[in-house]
Amino acid sequence: MTDYMEVAAPTASNAGARNFAGAFRSADRWFGAVVETIAAGLVLVEIGIMLAGVVMRYVFHNPLIWSDELASILFLWLSMLGAVIALRRGEHMRMTGLVSHVGPGARAFLDTIAAVAPLALLALILHPAFDYASEEQIIVTPALEISNAWRAAAIPVGMTLMAVVAAIRLATHHRPALIVAAFATTAVLIAAFWLAGPLLAPLGRTNLIIFFVGVVAANVFTGVPIAFSFALATFGYLALTTSTPMMVMVGRLDEGMSHLILLAVPLFIFLGALIEMTGMARAMIQFLASLLGHVRGGLSYVLIGAMYLVSGISGSKIADMAAIAPVLLPEMRRRGAKPGDLVALLSATGAQTETIPPSIVLITIGSVTGVSIAALFTGGLLPALVVGTALCVVVWRRYRHEDLSHVRRASKREIAKLAIVALPAILLPFVIRTAVVEGVATATEVSTIGIAYAVLMGLLVYRQFPWRRLKSMLVETASLTGAIIFIIGCATAMAWGLTQSGFSQQLAKTMAAIPGGAYGFLAISILAFVVLGSVLEGIPAIVLFGPLLFPIAKQAGVHEVHYAMVVILAMGIGLFAPPFGVGYYGACAISKISPDEGLKHIWSYVAALFIGLAVVAAVPWLSIGFLKF
Structure with a gap:
């Protein structure tokens, strides 16, 4: 030990290196x-x-x-x-x-x-x-x-x-x-x-x-x-x-x-941060927990429902999960839920909610393919509900024998009080989606309205607005925006290079030759986007291949909104499914649970996601039934 200390003793060169690094x-x-x-x-x-x-x-x-x-x-x-x-x-x-x-x-x-x-x-x-x-x-x-x-x-x-x-x-x-x-x-x-x-x-x-x-x-x-x-x-x-x-x-x-529509990205990211900071997300979750907390697997249903309400507003699935997990997961653990099952369900809900407006992925698809943002917002709600229902079936099977003898059921008075508190928060996602779908405001404009609404609710209703967090939220918004938009720019340049090479024409011929018509094209697209979602994540994959594949889908007889929902859900499964899906590891980091613990629990949820995706792909009405023709 003495010899080592003598060797490691500071020298002039070591001090110079430290000063240089400093x-x-x-x-x-x-x-x-x-x-x-x-x-x-x-x-x-x-x-x-x-x-x-x-x-x-x-x-x-x-x-x-x-x-x-x-x-x-x-x-x-x-x-x-x-x-x-x-x-x-x-x-x-x-x-x-x-x-x-x-x-x-x-x-x-x-x-x-x-x-x-x-x-x-x-x-x-x-x-x-x-x-x-x-x-x-x-x-x-x-x-x-x-x-x-x-x-x-x-x-x-x-x-x-x-x-x-x-x-x-x-x-x-x-x-x-x-x-x-x-x-x-x-x-x-x-x-x-x-x-x-x-x-x-x-x-x-x-x-x-x-x-x-x-x-x-x-x-x-x-x-x-x-x-x-x-x-x-x-x-x-x-x-x-x-x-x-x-x-x-x-x-x-x-x-x-x-693209000016991409300006909605930083605005919705900041809005998502405001929802968490002002306590609006917590109010929504507490209300849902009061309704379902006494049901077997009730908090798991709350997790699925909360992700449905909050998802898409922040522009980051990690941010969505970070707003919900700290509120729900500790109580779910106290009720005996296995840590591995918690992280598996949290990850699966991230994949489930990829189509829920105002998802940044939906906005990106509209930007690079020209599909109506209002149509995408309208078409995204039912597919996510179908996949969420499939997850609920897995929850029911796993928790049908849960012991709730120690759980107190909330009274009607408590539920009513929590409902009043949560109402402004619950209304916000629906106001945003309705305003865009009905043409009252664009996706970019409605995000600013949502920001003003969240600030007022935080200051006047929830009385929770820590000003010291504002700068860090703005910096995080800028950082996430830069990461997303720079990917879109680089992927656009790459897609242009592929198009100029004649690749798009060759791809169109190859995809058109796939047997099975529209359903054959959807099947191969699902497989492709599950892989792309696991390697490239959703936004770069859709920017790179969306402009190439959406016209081919139209030629194959697949409605562009229906196709958007299918490929988004497929990418979501790839993004959150181990071993490559980075979303899964993000869920593990947020819940502070080892990825190894979730592996043996997640596959039934992944199977449910695939079943839900198959239903959405097979029934176009789920995606386009409420569109205005």
Whole structure:
């Protein structure tokens, strides 16, 4: 021990290294505080602009013609700064199922590779991004009459900041030897592809497999964030096998991130955070528990019902589960529920509620495919109810012999009191969905109305509004928004590359040849999206394949809203089913239960999800029966 201590004693070089690392950490804190403050401010400004637009249009009948344009400009800046924050926090979506199962040494190396890969992409694409912003100078916006470069500059500025963040994370989170090894490996791979360029060009569509299957899979399974995996594959394909200027790729990325309907994403994320902070979610759950708490398996039914009410508003299934689990799971444990069954049901309810409006996945589908948001909102309620009923059957079978002799049944007076308290909270999801479906307001506009409603309820009714949490909520909103929108941008660029290659036409011919007509097409789509949901998660999968498959579904005779519900539920099952579904591990983290405990309990719930999905796929009326034709 003495010898070891003498060897490990501080030296001048060790002290210098610590000072160097300390300087990086200090720079990281300063840099992070500045970017987070600006991003939080942009979220507030966006809410203010959209709310002002709604008030001027519907109250004073004097619309602000510049509000949407200004909101769109600021939204791109918010998305890019949010992507910077997400990269700094390590919150970009990534697949870690395989990385977590290798040894500590290999895992450390792969984690370093996953940190170097984004930096490599940013170094490659930064110059085209600045060229793209420069080209946008000649375009003048119609309402504000300013150069479009003010908006487009968000892309190169955001990428520069991401490069800075990636470099700081490398210096502060990874060992120097691993950094050198990761840089060397990445450089060798890039050089190998570059030198192989003349050999790749004549291969034609074989390059689609090399880049969009091989490169994407290698990056995703190595733990590289999904957005950067898509972008690296797209950049490599376009640069090495086509004559397309890289500035075009940046333009497609911009296009994917600039749909105004996507502005609903940060607004609904913030609304979901408000619902939890103001106690509205807790009020809903307590009321449902008073109704069903005395029934065998009653709290499990409450969990399913609470996810149905709350789901979709926050934009994050993890946020939905985090709002509900701390309230219900401790009491369910006290009643004797097995921890593994709790996490299994929590995970299954996440998959069940993917179609419930105002789901961010629904908004994304509407954005990339052109399907009516109001129609998607109308079509999503019954499919989730069918799948939820299938889960309730499993709950009934498991808890039909539960001992409730120690459970007190709530009195009618207590139920009535809790109902009054919960009423403002219960009304909010229905007001949001009704306003969009009836055409009273767009998905973006109604989110601002919901925010104003939640703030008033928190201040005046529930008397719970901790102001100190506001900034952290705004920063978390920006981070999640950046992670989601940057994926959409990168997936849009990748989908464009696939389309330009002729892949979409070939895919259409292949899918059209599947026997069984519409039901054969639905069956193969279910299998495909279960796999895609487990690997890519819902939003990147739908952005990548939605524009390709929805037209084919229409040709096969499948209604686009019906198809949307089927593929969303299929992706939800993939997202929350082990061993690859990251949603399952999110549920385990929130409930603080080991993933191993849930494995033996979850398969009956997964079976119920598949049965519910089969019913939804077989009966189109469940998705389109209430649409206005």
